[in-house]
Amino acid sequence: MAKWCFGIDLGGTTVKCALFQTDGTVEEKWEIVTRTENNGEAILPDIAATILAKIEEKKIDKAEVAGVGIGVPGPVEETGEIPCAVNLHWGRKNIEKELGDLTGLAVKAGNDANVAALGEMWKGGGQGAKNLILVTLGTGVGGGIIVNEKIVTGAHGAGGEIGHAFVNPAETKACNCGNKGCLEQYASATGIARLAKEALESETEDSVLRTVKNISAKSVFDAYKEGDVLAGKIVDKFAAYLGNALAVFACVSDPDVFVIGGGVSKAGQVLIDAVEKYYKAHAFTASKETPIKLATLGNDAGIYGAAKLILSKDN
Amino acid sequence: MAKWCFGIDLGGTTVKCALFQTDGTVEEKWEIVTRTENNGEAILPDIAATILAKIEEKKIDKAEVAGVGIGVPGPVEETGEIPCAVNLHWGRKNIEKELGDLTGLAVKAGNDANVAALGEMWKGGGQGAKNLILVTLGTGVGGGIIVNEKIVTGAHGAGGEIGHAFVNPAETKACNCGNKGCLEQYASATGIARLAKEALESETEDSVLRTVKNISAKSVFDAYKEGDVLAGKIVDKFAAYLGNALAVFACVSDPDVFVIGGGVSKAGQVLIDAVEKYYKAHAFTASKETPIKLATLGNDAGIYGAAKLILSKDN
Structure with missing residues (x-):
C-alpha cells in the first residue's frame, strides 16, 4: 500500500517539487533550478536526483512510493511523449519512460495547465x-x-x-x-x-x-x-x-x-x-x-495536480 | 460471450428498434408507435414486449444478449434516471431499472443526441x-x-x-x-x-x-x-x-x-x-x-449509438 508520492511542476526557470502523503498532505516542498542549456539534457537527471535524495533523506521505503506525477509546459500525448517543449529547449521526448528509468518509479506526465486544473479539483477551489x-x-x-x-x-x-x-x-x-x-x-x-x-x-x-x-x-x-x-x-x-x-x-x-x-x-x-x-x-x-x-492553491496547483495525476491511475 | 444486443431510439412519435450482432451488424430493424397517452405509461412495457417477442421469434438464448441500449429525448443522469422527458409526457423515471425489470436484461440509457454521436463514432462519419x-x-x-x-x-x-x-x-x-x-x-x-x-x-x-x-x-x-x-x-x-x-x-x-x-x-x-x-x-x-x-447513418445513428452504449461498459 503506497504511502507517498511526488508532485513535480516543471517550469522554464524552476522545478517545484513536493513530497506528498497519498491523502494529499504535503510532507515537504522545495525547488530546484531548471537547467535549460544543452537542449535541457540535465533537467530530467536533476529531477531524478532530487527525488532519490529526498527518499534517502526521509528514509522512505521505495516500495511505499506510488510514483511521480509531473506537469510540463507543453502538450503531452497519451503515450507519455511530448512532441516539444519550447521553454525547456526540448524536442520530442518520452518523459514518462526517461524519468521512470532514472528513478525506478512509475511516472505520469501531463500538460501543466491541465495538471493545475486537476490540482484545483482535488484540493483547491473546485474541491x-x-x-x-x-x-x-x-x-x-x-x-x-x-x-x-x-x-x-x-x-x-x-x-x-x-x-x-x-x-x-x-x-x-x-x-x-x-x-x-x-x-x-x-x-x-x-x-x-x-x-x-x-x-x-x-x-x-x-x-x-x-x-x-x-x-x-x-x-x-x-x-x-x-x-x-x-x-x-x-x-x-x-x-x-x-x-x-x-x-x-x-x-x-x-x-x-x-x-x-x-x-x-x-x-x-x-x-x-x-x-x-x-x-x-x-x-x-x-x-x-x-x-x-x-x-485557492496559487502556485501550488501544479504540484497538487501532479500528485493527483499519479494517484489516479486513469489520468 | 454475448452475441446480441438491442439498440432502441425512443422518439416522441415512434420507437426505432434494432437487433444487432455485437460486431455492429444489424440483424433486423423495426419500429413501434410511441404511446404517450396517460403520461406515457405504456412506453416502456411496449418496448419490453417488442424486445422479448423478438428474442422469442429468433429463438435467441437470453444469456447471449449483452443488453439493451436506449436513447431518450431528454437529459439522462449518471444513475440512469431521467428528470423529465417532455415529448414522452414523462416526469422523473429510472428508465434503466424499469426497463431492466421488464426485460430481465441489462439496460443503459443516454440522451438521444449524445447517443447519436456515439453511433456516428462507431459506424458512421466519425469511424x-x-x-x-x-x-x-x-x-x-x-x-x-x-x-x-x-x-x-x-x-x-x-x-x-x-x-x-x-x-x-x-x-x-x-x-x-x-x-x-x-x-x-x-x-x-x-x-x-x-x-x-x-x-x-x-x-x-x-x-x-x-x-x-x-x-x-x-x-x-x-x-x-x-x-x-x-x-x-x-x-x-x-x-x-x-x-x-x-x-x-x-x-x-x-x-x-x-x-x-x-x-x-x-x-x-x-x-x-x-x-x-x-x-x-x-x-x-x-x-x-x-x-x-x-x-453517414442518417436516422439510424440513434440505434447504432444505443447498441454501442450497452456494449461499452463505461458509457
Missing part, C-alpha cells in the same frame, strides 16, 4: 467537483478541462486551450498564436492593459488611470474597487468577453464549477461578480447556476 | 475517432461530445447542448430557450430560413429565392448550388456562425473529427466547404486541420 473548467488569467489565458475527474487532453493536445477561443470577429491585431480575436487578447493581464489603453484614448472622462504610468490589470482592478467609472467600463468589457466565453464552454462540457486562477484573479470577488453577470445572462438554462469560484 | 463532436442541424441544433470514446453528459445533462452556445451579442429576438443569440437561431433549418428572409428584405439584388413561396434551408442551398449570389450570402452568414462556433468548441475538447448531421446536412459537401472556410480561419493552430465530415 468535490468531478467536472471542472479551470481558467488561468496570467500573461496569457490558459485552461484545463476535467470531465469525470479526468483531464481532457484532446486529439492534438489542445484540449483546454481556451485562451485561443475566437471571440471577436472585428479584431484587427494578431494574437501571439497568429489568429485574430482570441479570448487571450482581452482577458489576460496583457489584454486588460490593452483594453485600458484603448479606453483612455477613446473616452474623454477623467480617471485615476490617467495618472498611472504603466497601466496593468492590477491598476485597472484597483481603480475599479475605488469606484473609478472608466475602470468600471474596462472591467465590464473584460467581463463580457470572459463571461460570454464561459457560457459557450458550458454548452460543450457543462462543468460542476468554473475555477478562475492566475495573477489577474488576485483582484478577487469583484472579478468573479463582473464575469458572473455576463455568464448568467448567456448560459443555457441548465447551466445558469454553475458557480464561478476563485482558485 | 475510428476517439474524440468527436456531432452537430445535428435540424429544426433546432443539437450536439453530442465524445471524449476518449465516452459521452460527455456534463454536470446538469447539458454536455453537448451546443445549439445554445451564445454567438451573437447583437441579437434582439429570443431563442426557444429564452436566451438571445444562440447558435440555433442561425444554424438550424429554421434559423437559415430566417437568415434568408432577412437577406431578402435588406438586400436589393435579384435572386431565385424571391420566387420561392416558403423559403427553407433546402431552397437556400439549392439556389446556392445553382450559383445564386444572394443565396451565397445567406450560406456564408450561416457558415460563419457555425464555423466560428466549431473553432471555439475545439478549444475545449479538441476532437479528432467534427461530424455534421441532421436534415440541413443533406445539402452535402458544399455545406462542409462553406463551414470549413471559417473554421480553418479561426481555429487554434493545433486543431486547424481537424476534419469536418458529413454524418
